[in-house]
Amino acid sequence: MRRTFTIFAAFAALATCTGVAQARDSLGLYGGWGAFRDPLVPRCYAIAMALPSTLHRDYQPYASIGTWPKRSARNQVHFRLSRKMAEGAQIVLRIGAERIELTGGGGDAWPRDDRDNAAIVAAMRSATRMTVYSRDEKGRRFSNTWPLAGAASAMDAAAIGCAQLR
Template sequence: MKRLAALALPLSMIGMAAQARDSLGVFEAWGAFRDPATPRCYAIAKPVSAKSEGFAAVGSWPRQKIRGQVHFRLSRMRAGDAAVILNVGDRRFTLVAGQVDAWAPDARADAAIIAAMRSAGSMSVQTRDARGRGFADTYALRGAATAIDAAALGCARLR
């Protein structure tokens, strides 16, 4: 299973376009960006709670032939044994997780998550933090489909 944790991104939506990143647009709560030097393209959003350091992203890396990979940066460090569950509309997905990052377990799950994102109004990632307290990062999905499509188009010709 090849998962990339390469989304080391600035968390401010305004500051994301700086330093070799091209803004492909901001669509409601989601932004789309291209980094031609890497190359990579991604759609990204912060949780509804703006205090959070977390983010949700859907990225593509043309050189690695990876497209539509879902990635979450959790707002808190996760307890080592805690499951990470993504709820998108009425769909539920179990994610693979590190201490602060989580991904779909495979490309098929990435595709199912993105399909669910296209028709839902919100999604939340829930787990327990290092102190054992449950928490959830919630994301508005207005603009997500357009941002995901813009990012995919932004990388269509990059190699």
């Protein structure tokens, strides 16, 4: 029970890190993943924090898969990485047997195109974990890892949660 509350509190903190707290509805917690609906935007998303680390972090790393029904955008993958990346640094996602190159800058990364986005979402449904690798602005290699237990259920809950927000 305490662990569930801690996970929920962490997701709530991530969900409000835009500065201004907005009304968000929790759609459920699934393993280490949470699903939320923000009817004001409207959008729904599945989100998880990366595994903890004792290494230096510039940002709190998380992975999210968002749906914006009014934009006809579904299952859009986004990673907030733990460090500010070096300009032009290669960003690689390893998920299951797949290796997918990402694009991004600063502390953010996302798929290069819709095909890669769909491949990541599909792989998340069967893999046990995913890890993003890159180099920070000081040239040091770093990685962030997310367990995927509960990811498929959270993505499904987010998709269903936005079905009514058209």
